[in-house]
Amino acid sequence: MRRALYSTAAVILTGSLFVAAPADAGNKHQSKAKPIDTSKLTRGVTVNGQLKTLRQLQVIANRNDGNRASGLPGYDASAAYVASQLKKAGYKVKKQTFTFAFSRDLAPAELQQVTPTARDIETAAFDYSGSGDVTGAVTPIKLVIPPTGGPGSTTSGCTPGDFPAPGSAPSVALIQRGACDFGVKAANAQAAGYDAVIIFNEGQEGRQELLTGTLGTPVGIPVVGVSYEDGVALSQQPGATVRVFASTEVDLNRRTTNVIADLPRKTKNQDQVVVVGAHLDSVAEGPGINDNGTGTAAVLEIAKQYTKTRTAKKAQRPVRFAFWGAEEKGLLGAYHYVDSLTDTQRGKIYANLNFDMIGSPNFARFVYDGDGSSDGNAGPAGSAEIEKVFTRYFAKRKLASAPTSFDGRSDYGPFIEAGIPAGGLFSGAEGVKTPAEAKLFGGTAGVAYDVCYHQTCDDITNVSTRAIDQLGDAAAHSVGVLALSKKGLYGDQRRAKVSGKKLAAMKRAGDRSPGHALTR
Numbered sequence: 001m002r003r004a005l006y007s008t009a010a011v012i013l014t015g016s017l018f019v020a021a022p023a024d025a026g027n028k029h030q031s032k033a034k035p036i037d038t039s040k041l042t043r044g045v046t047v048n049g050q051l052k053t054l055r056q057l058q059v060i061a062n063r064n065d066g067n068r069a070s071g072l073p074g075y076d077a078s079a080a081y082v083a084s085q086l087k088k089a090g091y092k093v094k095k096q097t098f099t100f101a102f103s104r105d106l107a108p109a110e111l112q113q114v115t116p117t118a119r120d121i122e123t124a125a126f127d128y129s130g131s132g133d134v135t136g137a138v139t140p141i142k143l144v145i146p147p148t149g150g151p152g153s154t155t156s157g158c159t160p161g162d163f164p165a166p167g168s169a170p171s172v173a174l175i176q177r178g179a180c181d182f183g184v185k186a187a188n189a190q191a192a193g194y195d196a197v198i199i200f201n202e203g204q205e206g207r208q209e210l211l212t213g214t215l216g217t218p219v220g221i222p223v224v225g226v227s228y229e230d231g232v233a234l235s236q237q238p239g240a241t242v243r244v245f246a247s248t249e250v251d252l253n254r255r256t257t258n259v260i261a262d263l264p265r266k267t268k269n270q271d272q273v274v275v276v277g278a279h280l281d282s283v284a285e286g287p288g289i290n291d292n293g294t295g296t297a298a299v300l301e302i303a304k305q306y307t308k309t310r311t312a313k314k315a316q317r318p319v320r321f322a323f324w325g326a327e328e329k330g331l332l333g334a335y336h337y338v339d340s341l342t343d344t345q346r347g348k349i350y351a352n353l354n355f356d357m358i359g360s361p362n363f364a365r366f367v368y369d370g371d372g373s374s375d376g377n378a379g380p381a382g383s384a385e386i387e388k389v390f391t392r393y394f395a396k397r398k399l400a401s402a403p404t405s406f407d408g409r410s411d412y413g414p415f416i417e418a419g420i421p422a423g424g425l426f427s428g429a430e431g432v433k434t435p436a437e438a439k440l441f442g443g444t445a446g447v448a449y450d451v452c453y454h455q456t457c458d459d460i461t462n463v464s465t466r467a468i469d470q471l472g473d474a475a476a477h478s479v480g481v482l483a484l485s486k487k488g489l490y491g492d493q494r495r496a497k498v499s500g501k502k503l504a505a506m507k508r509a510g511d512r513s514p515g516h517a518l519t520r
Contacts, residue, residue, distance in 0.1 A: 001279075001291050001327070001356050001410055001429055001453075038480030044305030045298070045476040047469045053297035054289055056081055058460040061287030066456065068288055070281040070326040070333075071102040071254035078280055082259050082300060082323050089304045091261035091321070098336040100326045101218060102254030103128045104284040109224050110245040111198070116237060121230050125246040126182060126199070127214035127329065129223040134196040135243045136170030139163075140235045141189075143176050147203045154178030154202055157185035163192035170195045172242055174234055177202040183215035186223045196244040197223040200231020206431065212454065214330055222246035256281075256325040258333045261303060263312055263319075272317040272350035274482045276302065277334065279327030279356060279411055286456040290463055291429070294359035296323060298472045302479050315483040317350060324411050327356075334411035338418050351386060351482055351489065352415040354424035355475050360450040362443040363427035363467040365474075367391055368412065369403035370423050379406050382421025385489040386478070390425065393477045399470060400440040421489070423478070425471050427464075429453045 057078060061067055064074030083093045109125035112118065114135060142162045144154045156162065156176035163173065173189040175197060182199060189197045201211040211225035222244045226234075234240055259280065278295030282288020303321040306312050312319075324333035338346065354368070370387035372378025379386075383406070394401040404426055406412070412422040428449025438445035452458040482489070 036481050036484050038311075038477045038484070040309040041302070041305055041311045041480045042473045042476045044309045045301050045472050047465050047472070049301045049304070050294070050297040050468050050472055051465070053300055054293050054460060054463060057293045057296070058287055058289055061282070061459075067284050067286060068280070068282040069104065069284040070100070070256040070329065071251070072284065075256060075281050075325065078296075079257050079259050079323070079325070082280060082296065085300060086259070086261040086303060086321065090263065090307050091303065092264050094260045096258040096260055096337065096340070097255060098257070098325075098333070099253045099255050100329055100332045101128065102249070102251040103218065103329070104249050105247065106249050107247040109222075110243070111224055111226065112243045113234065114241045114243055116240065121226055121234075121242075122210055123198075123224045123226050124210065124212045125248060126186070126212070126223045126225060128183070128218045128250060129215065129246050129248050130218065130220045130250075131246055131248050132196060132222040133243070133245045134170055134172065134222060136172045136195055136241060138172050138174050138198075138234055138237075138240045138242055139166065139194070141173050141175045143174070143235055145176075145203065145232055145235060147176075147178075151202060151204050151207055152179050155180070157188055160188050160191060163188060163194070166193045166195075172196045172198060172244055174231065175199045176231065177207065177211055181216060182213050182223075183217055183219070186215050186219045186221070190219055190221050194221065196221050198226055198231070198234070198242070198244065199223065200226045200234075201228040203228045203232075209430065216330055218250045218252070256333070258325050258337055259323040260337070261321045263307070265312070267315050267318050269317040269488075271348045272488070273348050274317060274319045274351050274353065274479070275322055275349055275415070276319060276353045276479055277322040277324055277411055278354070279325075279333065280323040281325055281328055282458070283328050283454045285454055286452070286458045289459050290359050290361075290450055291357050291453060291458055292327070294357060294463060294468055295355035298355050298358060298468065298475050299323065301472070302476050305476070306479065306483075311480060311483065316486055316488075317483060319479060319483050327411055331411050331413050335414045338414040346418055346420070349415070349420050351382060352412055352420055352422040353386070353475070353478055353482070354410055354412040354422060355471075356410040356424070356426055357429055357450065358425050358427050358471040358475070359463040359468040360427040360429070361462060361464050362433055362447050362449045362451070363464050363471075364433065364437050364441045364443075364449060365394060365399060365401040365471065366404035366426040366428065367394075367401050368423050368426070369405055370421070372406075374403040375405050377406050379416050379423070380419045380421050382489055383416070383423055386421055386423030386482075389478045389481050390423065390474055393474050402437070402440070425475060427467050427471060
């Protein structure tokens with residue numbers, strides 16, 4: 001999962017205690033349909049099967065400088081492994097190559113306050129930060145402390161006019177997270193003549209901790225993040241000076257791949273392609289076994305069992321399995337895929353299912369909020385029906401689930417931007433589990449869902465088998481429902497026929513025949 005903080009919507013317990021076909025329960029024809037039997041597929045997708053893949057990904061990381069990041073050998077080895085497994089399962093596999101702006105830390109970033117009191121401050125360099133070792137005076141940039149609006153309301157650094165002239169001595173801009181992209185803030189600071197940038201978290205609930213993220217494109221000066229508390233402390237010391245250090249590698253034309261697999265067989269509804277995806281890359285800081293080895297392992301195991309259990313032979317529409325590269329650099333693999341499609345090809349994508357981090361040690365069962373019921377941020381039409389597939393599955397098993405916002409943080413983002421319905425699962429990243437969530441899901445309140453998020457310790461020991469059991473089965477169920485449903489998400493594959501007798505009665509009553517446009 002890419003470096004960007006998220007807010008989880010309010011937790012609710014799903015109330016429906018049955019499994020039904022995914023169309024709206026208000027459709028009288030659909031409500032009579034029998035539940036879709038996905039049991040063979042869900043039974044086939046086992047914890048042991050997923051762990052085999054996770055162990056292999058760990059071995060690959062161990063042999064490749066401890067990571068599987070796109071643009072580095074560990075990713076290439078991961079892609080080769082996944083491709084070989086898919087070919088053995090009978091898929092036609094394509095490696096889709098693209099170039100991207102690569103960035104990684106060559107040494108840990110450092111931040112020290114020099115005056116008036118010397119101290120070390122916890123920090124991390126942003127992706128695409130420039131290298132440098134700068135000691136200079138701190139200049140606060142249009143800060144709002146405490147923030148007076150909701151998340152994303154603070155405009156610090158968003159316009160060139162926010163930056164006073166820095167003078168001839170080295171200067172460090174202190175900027176607050178908020179309404180515009182980190183890259184915009186950093187670029188404005190560089191254009192104004194600042195030598196380094198510190199961006200601190202905004203301050204609202206969920207925006208307090210150490211800030212990490214991506215600038216999107218390279219900048220030529222060091223850019224580091226700090227927590228809200230440390231940012232406030234720096235802002236309240238007039239005349240403070242700091243040392244900012246970052247050592248990074250940036251390559252604007254690094255190559256990487258997506259791995260895309262299709263079965264060489266036709267289905268009844270060939271123009272309704274279900275794309276099931278997970279990002280394959282890790283960050284450069286660690287092996288990425290939870291982020292996103294767990295999503296990769298689930299999707300790969302579903303693909304294997306989809307053929308092994310003969311589910312594919314009953315499919316009503318094709319399923320395409322995709323493993324995205326360079327997600328950690330801004331969803332670049334998924335964007336490349338969607339952008340490479342023609343309008344006709346894009347129109348044939350029926351739905352996107354996305355699985356990113358589904359094995360967090362202190363996990364929750366988060367479902368992407370397709371209908372926007374928790375925060376008003378709904379996905380494209382059809383996303384609500386996909387959400388119901390998951391919530392009904394969990395409710396049938398008397399397992400709580402909760403909505404998480406469509407905030408564009410993972411690879412579904414390019415699909416929903418193109419108007420394609422999407423959905424999926426997430427077990428939590430660096431956010432902290434609340435007491436209400438601990439009551440619903442178990443685990444420990446006040447602790448991150450994944451304390452090893454984007455770190456070296458995100459290894460084979462950093463996975464909950466209970467999480468990958470429950471969320472892996474839910475993922476398999478969703479693939480089965482979308483593939484096998486004869487009526488589809490919206491119940492529109494078969495239409496009820498109107499008898500001649502009923503049609504005559506409708507006409508006698510003054511009604512129009514089906515499909516006749518009303519004139520007034």
